[in-house]
Amino acid sequence: MTSHFDWTGRVGDVWAEEWRRTDRAFADLARHLDAAILAAAPAGAIAALDLGCGAGVTSAALARARPDARVLGADLSDALIAIARDRFADVPNLGFEQGDAIAIAEGQAPLDLVVSRHGVMFFADPVLAFGRLRRTMTPGGALVFSCFAPAAENPWAVLLAPAAPPAAAYVPGPFSFGDPDRVGAMLRQAGWEAAAPARVAFAYRVGAGEDPVADATAFLTRIGPAARLLHDAPPADRPALVARLADRLAAQRNASTIDFPAVAWLWTARARGELS
Known part of the structure; x- marks a missing residue:
């Protein structure tokens, strides 16, 4: 699912060690993402997957807000999954599984809702990945995810070096979904009907x-x-x-x-x- 970002090894271990700071960094964005997830979630006893769940905070927010939902968080990092399981062991409708989230989604199909906090920008082939996800969904099932706008609009990312010009071809990375036209085209090609994205400014x-x-x-x-x-x-x-x-x-x-x-x-x- 990812390219050179070694989420099963060093990178995943670092994010596991830094989960408190990463959750803090995204806390202001999380309120917007969580609201969008709840707005898109179908009614009733749904099955939901959090793709690239990290230490589990987005998964838990959904599970607690929707006790009628069955929520599964998936991540490549063993270390992050262990933290998520420990943090949210008391949430009865929530589970976590280590592995490739797309393969896990296929094993959980049909799904009614797939969500992700900044996890989709690392797909090696986004059209292929989104297409596989679409085939796991119930008709009209919802996909909700956040991703960074370009690095030039995120000053914390250019403290030591200016932002590189956008790559002509897709390259996985934290700012690879910065161009909404490119992302919209990928989603349409993969069988999704996407609304125009919301631009969210946050601290x-x-x-x-x-x-x-x-x-x-x-x-x-x-x-x-x-x-x-x-x-x-x-x-x-x-x-x-x-x-x-x-x-x-x-x-x-x-x-x-x-x-x-x-x-x-x-x-x-x-x-x-x-x-x-």
């Missing part, structure tokens, strides 16, 4: 506490574009890059927090045709 919280600069530096040197740049830089260059990052974070500090303006797309689509 992306990268640091908090007594020393929010240190907190944010620790977070962004592990996850995101700055972490990738540091990983790829010669070791001798890394201390200066970390210092530059900390300076730019300090400039954004507001008392005990560091928030950056961020922009995401919020998509809702319906499965066309009969289950096949």
Whole structure:
């Protein structure tokens, strides 16, 4: 389902170690996503899948709001699934499964609802993946997901380097779904009827506490574009890059927090045709 992002190994382990900070970073977006999910969810005893569920917060929000739903979170990372199971063991209509979420969806078909918080941008072949998902759905079943707008609209992502120009061809990654025209075309090709996405501006919280600069530096040197740049830089260059990052974070500090303006797309689509 993904390309070079090793969610079953190092990348998944880092996200598992940083789940508290990642949930905090997305907390302002989550209220918009959760509302969109509940608005799209069919009535009655539905079957729902959270694709790339991470540490499980989106899955749990849906399961708690809809006790008549059977909700399953799926993720490639064993470590993240273990955290999700531990966090939400008390939610009776919620389960978690490790593995390729598309294959898990096929094993759970028919589904009434598929959701994802920033999990779909890592598909190696989005048309193929969305097409396989569509075939798991009941007719008119709903797909709701969030994804980042381009990096240039997310200042936290360009703290150490300017945003690269959009790639002519699709390349998996955190900003690969930034062009809504491209994403809409992929969904249509895969058999989905999508409404125009909602553009959601939100506060992306990268640091908090007594020393929010240190907190944010620790977070962004592990996850995101700055972490990738540091990983790829010669070791001798890394201390200066970390210092530059900390300076730019300090400039954004507001008392005990560091928030950056961020922009995401919020998509809702319906499965066309009969289950096949």
